[in-house]
Amino acid sequence: QTEAEENLRSPICCIMGHVDTGKTKLLDCIRGTNVQEGEAGGITQQIGATYFPAENIRERTKELKADAKLNVPGLLVIDTPGHESFTNLRSRGSGLCDIAILVVDIMHGLEPQTIESLNLLRMRNTEFIVALNKVDRLYAWKAQRNAPIRKTLKQQSKDVQNEFDRRLMEVITQFKEQGLNTELYYKNKDMGETFNIVPTSAISGEGIPDLLLLLIQWSQKTMIEKLTFRNEVQCTVLEVKVIEGHGTTIDVVLVNGVLHEGDQIVVCGLQGPIVTTIRALLTPHPMKELRVKGTYLHHKEIKAAQGIKITGQGLEHAIAGTGLYVVGRDDDVEDVKESAMEDMKSVMSRIDKSGEGVYVQASTLGSLEALLEFLKSPAVSIPVSGIGIGPVHKKDVMKASVMLEKKKEYATILAFDVKVTPEARELSEELGVKIFIADIIYHLFDQFKAYIQNLKE
Numbered sequence: 001q002t003e004a005e006e007n008l009r010s011p012i013c014c015i016m017g018h019v020d021t022g023k024t025k026l027l028d029c030i031r032g033t034n035v036q037e038g039e040a041g042g043i044t045q046q047i048g049a050t051y052f053p054a055e056n057i058r059e060r061t062k063e064l065k066a067d068a069k070l071n072v073p074g075l076l077v078i079d080t081p082g083h084e085s086f087t088n089l090r091s092r093g094s095g096l097c098d099i100a101i102l103v104v105d106i107m108h109g110l111e112p113q114t115i116e117s118l119n120l121l122r123m124r125n126t127e128f129i130v131a132l133n134k135v136d137r138l139y140a141w142k143a144q145r146n147a148p149i150r151k152t153l154k155q156q157s158k159d160v161q162n163e164f165d166r167r168l169m170e171v172i173t174q175f176k177e178q179g180l181n182t183e184l185y186y187k188n189k190d191m192g193e194t195f196n197i198v199p200t201s202a203i204s205g206e207g208i209p210d211l212l213l214l215l216i217q218w219s220q221k222t223m224i225e226k227l228t229f230r231n232e233v234q235c236t237v238l239e240v241k242v243i244e245g246h247g248t249t250i251d252v253v254l255v256n257g258v259l260h261e262g263d264q265i266v267v268c269g270l271q272g273p274i275v276t277t278i279r280a281l282l283t284p285h286p287m288k289e290l291r292v293k294g295t296y297l298h299h300k301e302i303k304a305a306q307g308i309k310i311t312g313q314g315l316e317h318a319i320a321g322t323g324l325y326v327v328g329r330d331d332d333v334e335d336v337k338e339s340a341m342e343d344m345k346s347v348m349s350r351i352d353k354s355g356e357g358v359y360v361q362a363s364t365l366g367s368l369e370a371l372l373e374f375l376k377s378p379a380v381s382i383p384v385s386g387i388g389i390g391p392v393h394k395k396d397v398m399k400a401s402v403m404l405e406k407k408k409e410y411a412t413i414l415a416f417d418v419k420v421t422p423e424a425r426e427l428s429e430e431l432g433v434k435i436f437i438a439d440i441i442y443h444l445f446d447q448f449k450a451y452i453q454n455l456k457e
Ligand code: GTP
Pocket: 017, 018, 019, 020, 021, 022, 023, 024, 025, 026, 036, 042, 043, 044, 045, 080, 081, 082, 083, 133, 134, 135, 136, 137, 200, 201, 202, 203, 204
């Protein structure tokens, strides 16, 4: 290895695509986990992160190419939701990554959020690979666990091969209609101009070796400069959550730089910047999803790129989706605070200025933004007068109760993916503030609509 090759960080790869194309299942297949089956409604509603060390990738790809050169330490994969309500989380994921996997269901072809994801990637000039997933669903497909795709395709019957070719051609045509050239990766003579397609199955693992190897090789080939480790900390908060035994923690993606236990940091909070110190730096075990509760490894320091859980005082007010800043020896804390608050401005600008509307509460800035976006859409059109992040407390009920005199039906809290404290519940019943809770965005709308209908009758 040359010196440059030794100083590479892991590429960050975002997995995107339409709902239920198999993004989480593909990651489960690589990890040997079962995250997807534990999801509410079988849909992803958060951004997750998983670290795949190079040795695991080596193991998974050796049948395809035993002597492949893996110069990067590993791969950090970010899972995103495909449901239409989560444009914001897709945008956040695509904004963080170096390379992406765009998952297309071979039985469905291009779908609305495939195209949306494609446009997000093109907007930022992000390299991506198309995973043409669920090949095992082709009629009479004979699965060979974890086989490289060419090997398994060769062993299918003529009918299956024809059906595969027909569906592949259809997808290539659909991409062409979006102004994009695509081709099966092993037939692609013009990589760079023509995007690669890798057929996969998240159930049988077929094509996974091809997908992993191509991801690593393509990253190493085209983005050495971008992947060269830099000391300057670049870090984004993904989630804020309470973990038993650890208190409030934040999940972050460290893109560059090193974080240490005891570092002074600044993150964006709903009530202003939060200045605190890193109490503990935790990661899940390699090949485990950061967003799923498990056991954690403690670190004195961590080098990018990694998905990390940080504990520290005051972090319960941190807002997901915003940047994390380290106060360096020569930095003025006031300047750092100002930088940290930039991200809040865009969310605040979405609240109804007339002051009439429901109160919405969500678990993260990302889900709050998604909820605001959804409530604003013409088909829904529910005005919002106040927002909160995290569990619903008495103070939130107090704020929502202001509407009792203005517009009674708006004295309502739409709580998405958050808990309601018993005291808040009690107060809401006392005051007559309605609280609707749901862990699927559009269920909130259904409940609220039924409530309004009821009031009218
Ligand atoms: P969202 O995150 O909600 O957008 O969905 P997703 O893209 O992560 O898809 P998910 O992993 O939730 O899979 C959706 C469904 O498709 C599940 O029932 C999976 O078991 C199934 N599925 C995923 N991949 C495959 C595949 O390769 N073959 C078959 N037969 N089923 C699959």
